[in-house]
Amino acid sequence: MTxxxxxxxxxxxxxxxxxxxxxxxPGVLLVAVLLYLPLLWTTFLSLTEYNGLGxxxxxxxxxxxxxxxxxxxxxxxxxxxxxVAGTLLVPVGIGLGVALLTWNLKGGTWLRLPFLIPYALSxxxxxxxxxxxxxxxxxxxxxxxxxGIADTPRWLVDAPLNTVVxxxxxxxxxxxVNALLFTIGLQSIPKEPLEAARVDGANGxxxxxxxxxxxxxxxxxxxxxxxxxxSLKTFDIVQGMTKGGxxxxxxxxxxxxxxxxxxxxxxxxxxxxxxxxxxxxLAASILYLRQQLSSKHGV
Amino acid sequence: xRSRTIPLIAAAAAASLLLASCGGGNEDDGATTGTLxxxxxxxxxxPDFDELNAQSEGDVDISLNTTGYSDAAQYDAFIKxxxxxxxxxxxxTWQTGPxxxxxxxxxxxxxxxxxxxxxxxxxxxxxxxxxxxxxxGKQYCVPMNVAYWVMYYNKHVFEEQGIAEPTTWAELxxxxxxxxxxxxxxxxQTSTLFTFPWFQQLVAGTDPELYNGLATxxxxxTDPRIVAIMETWRDQQxxxxxxxxxxxxxxxxxxxxxxxxxxxxxxxxxxxLDGAGxxxxxxxxxxVIPAVNPDLDKTPVAVESGPxxxxxxxxxxxxxxxxxxxxxxxxxxxxxxxARGDVAFNPKATVADPMxxxxxxxxxxxxxxxxxxxxxxxxxxxxxxALEQFGAFIANPGDPLPFLETIQAEADDYWAxxx
Numbered sequence: 001m002t003x004x005x006x007x008x009x010x011x012x013x014x015x016x017x018x019x020x021x022x023x024x025x026p027g028v029l030l031v032a033v034l035l036y037l038p039l040l041w042t043t044f045l046s047l048t049e050y051n052g053l054g055x056x057x058x059x060x061x062x063x064x065x066x067x068x069x070x071x072x073x074x075x076x077x078x079x080x081x082x083x084v085a086g087t088l089l090v091p092v093g094i095g096l097g098v099a100l101l102t103w104n105l106k107g108g109t110w111l112r113l114p115f116l117i118p119y120a121l122s123x124x125x126x127x128x129x130x131x132x133x134x135x136x137x138x139x140x141x142x143x144x145x146x147x148g149i150a151d152t153p154r155w156l157v158d159a160p161l162n163t164v165v166x167x168x169x170x171x172x173x174x175x176x177v178n179a180l181l182f183t184i185g186l187q188s189i190p191k192e193p194l195e196a197a198r199v200d201g202a203n204g205x206x207x208x209x210x211x212x213x214x215x216x217x218x219x220x221x222x223x224x225x226x227x228x229x230x231s232l233k234t235f236d237i238v239q240g241m242t243k244g245g246x247x248x249x250x251x252x253x254x255x256x257x258x259x260x261x262x263x264x265x266x267x268x269x270x271x272x273x274x275x276x277x278x279x280x281x282l283a284a285s286i287l288y289l290r291q292q293l294s295s296k297h298g299v
Numbered sequence: 300x301r302s303r304t305i306p307l308i309a310a311a312a313a314a315s316l317l318l319a320s321c322g323g324g325n326e327d328d329g330a331t332t333g334t335l336x337x338x339x340x341x342x343x344x345x346p347d348f349d350e351l352n353a354q355s356e357g358d359v360d361i362s363l364n365t366t367g368y369s370d371a372a373q374y375d376a377f378i379k380x381x382x383x384x385x386x387x388x389x390x391x392t393w394q395t396g397p398x399x400x401x402x403x404x405x406x407x408x409x410x411x412x413x414x415x416x417x418x419x420x421x422x423x424x425x426x427x428x429x430x431x432x433x434x435x436g437k438q439y440c441v442p443m444n445v446a447y448w449v450m451y452y453n454k455h456v457f458e459e460q461g462i463a464e465p466t467t468w469a470e471l472x473x474x475x476x477x478x479x480x481x482x483x484x485x486x487x488q489t490s491t492l493f494t495f496p497w498f499q500q501l502v503a504g505t506d507p508e509l510y511n512g513l514a515t516x517x518x519x520x521t522d523p524r525i526v527a528i529m530e531t532w533r534d535q536q537x538x539x540x541x542x543x544x545x546x547x548x549x550x551x552x553x554x555x556x557x558x559x560x561x562x563x564x565x566x567x568x569x570x571x572l573d574g575a576g577x578x579x580x581x582x583x584x585x586x587v588i589p590a591v592n593p594d595l596d597k598t599p600v601a602v603e604s605g606p607x608x609x610x611x612x613x614x615x616x617x618x619x620x621x622x623x624x625x626x627x628x629x630x631x632x633x634x635x636x637x638a639r640g641d642v643a644f645n646p647k648a649t650v651a652d653p654m655x656x657x658x659x660x661x662x663x664x665x666x667x668x669x670x671x672x673x674x675x676x677x678x679x680x681x682x683x684x685a686l687e688q689f690g691a692f693i694a695n696p697g698d699p700l701p702f703l704e705t706i707q708a709e710a711d712d713y714w715a716x717x718x
Contacts, residue, residue: 052379053382158694247688
């Protein structure tokens with residue numbers, strides 16, 4: 001198509017804008033409908049009394065007051081904090097250890113591989129496997145009995161031991177992927193400063209604390225950030241292993257939210273817990289990442 | 300031109316998808332034969348429902364297309380949400396008690412008064428089961444099944460220990476003491492979900508009015524009589540009468556292996572025991588648990604009845620009601636009893652398992668008083684806390700008062716809301 005007219009740049013720009021808006025619209029609409037609308041609806045529900053039938057009834061902040069007043073909710077918060085601390089110490093810590101011990105080795109990939117395989121399982125699957133091992137008549141107790149140890153702890157019954165063993169089960173699954181991420185981080189460190197440090201006589205712990213650890217910082221920030229978010233919303237493995245019990249002894253915030261909403265049909269209270277969990281997760285992530293990834297650290 | 304058309308089409312497609320997802324409202328299509336969509340939280344029973352299709356197709360030309368859920372909470376949420384869509388179920392299972400009352404209050408389930416009137420007139424069902432399905436003089440839903448909560452026992456273990464079926468509470472205690480002394484755990488228990496049967500048995504067997512008072516809020520969980528009952532339970536726990544709370548062994552397999560000698564369960568447990576390879580009457584048997592209080596005129600027996608409901612706004616409402624009517628008939632109940640291995644609520648039905656037939660006749664007698672199982676009798680929010688607290692108590696038996704106070708706090712909240 002040819003034309004004698006000079007092209008109108010403003011018209012072309014408008015046309016481009018409209019086209020761009022049209023292409024973006026489906027994505028924006030889906031995000032709005034599938035993410036923002038449910039968030040607003042959940043926030044609205046948290047201010048109502050609603051059993052899933054009929055219409056929600058406005059109650060203001062009563063659900064939040066009830067939530068904060070419930071000792072079981074506080075127990076759930078403490079368990080969740082234990083999860084945050086535990087998953088930082090164990091899967092992240094061991095992941096870093098595995099990465100450090102294997103990244104420079106020939107065939108290190110093969111050493112890391114066994115750690116990575118459980119990552120392919122779902123959390124519920126891991127829960128089922130570990131409850132076979134840890135239940136009262138489970139594989140671990142039977143194995144210990146074979147060695148004459150009969151008086152074993154009640155792994156999944158006594159709190160906070162049950163939360164601790166569930167964190168270890170999560171570690172079994174999570175170490176591999178953390179090791180993989182740290183290995184990528186270690187491999188991306190430029191060779192020159194490492195060699196310079198070695199020439200200067202830095203080895204072992206000194207090399208780690210002065211060179212590797214500072215240079216791993218951006219990646220550590222991401223791994224720790226992901227771990228915090230994942231642990232704050234821990235649900236599947238606890239649901240698979242103890243269902244939050246006995247009583248509510250091993251419940252996490254996500255499990256309390258689920259129970260109040262879908263078991264008790266207290267959609268308002270469940271939504272209030274969901275809002276609380278969202279705010280805590282967002283706040284923790286933003287504060288942590290802002291502190292870690294701020295420009296003064298050169299990232 | 301084309302550059303503008305494509306994004307417009309994309310935007311329009313997204314908008315129409317959105318609108319389609321918001322559709323609602325529906326009308327009964329009036330069909331009386333065909334395939335009926337059926338939803339149940341008893342996923343394990345799906346083959347039994349499928350087996351019934353041959354009979355229902357021959358009798359009323361309706362077959363079930365069954366979708367089974369194995370997670371009760373997920374199922375309840377699904378059903379509740381479905382009432383807001385045009386996919387509300389033509390037939391679904393639910394729970395009697397406050398859960399059903401909730402649906403009836405909102406006008407969500409179809410009335411079945413005509414079906415009940417016909418069934419009672421035909422002698423297909425006794426009047427006593429009707430109460431659980433009656434709201435303001437009208438009936439809603441029909442019973443899917445009925446189960447009596449009794450004591451199952453491993454016959455070989457009883458024979459080896461020279462124990463006869465106990466007929467009094469004292470004899471039951473003596474049996475437990477004897478078994479325990481022989482190094483055999485008398486009773487099965489679990490610390491998740493089914494944590495209530497022994498509490499139910501002890502309270503109702505001591506005083507049925509006390510039990511009913513808990514369900515209506517007239518009796519507090521912290522009542523000294525309830526505390527005393529819990530102390531009895533704790534003493535039995537401390538005597539080693541119950542299986543390991545944290546064990547995950549399948550109860551049917553556990554009874555077969557002799558991990559424990561007895562298990563308090565609903566009469567649908569025959570199906571599970573048969574499935575585990577035990578033979579009814581040879582390897583296992585059952586007895587109605589004697590009342591704790593020997594002065595009671597009648598022996599209380601817990602009854603569980605699960606309803607089969609039709610959604611009021613379902614496009615398959617007529618079809619669902621046709622099936623419900625057929626379900627009450629002797630032919631349907633005979634087929635169900637054979638498929639599931641369960642007692643039949645219809646006295647004119649033939650029960651395949653002689654043990655279950657005998658139980659049905661025994662429990663219908665004047666010497667027994669049937670009461671609603673704790674799970675259905677208790678309002679859901681109180682039930683959830685109670686199940687958790689019984690679970691915690693079973694895991695760590697001790698002073699029962701803190702557990703009971705936690706349940707009562709929830710009960711106080713619930714009854715205050717009810718005005």
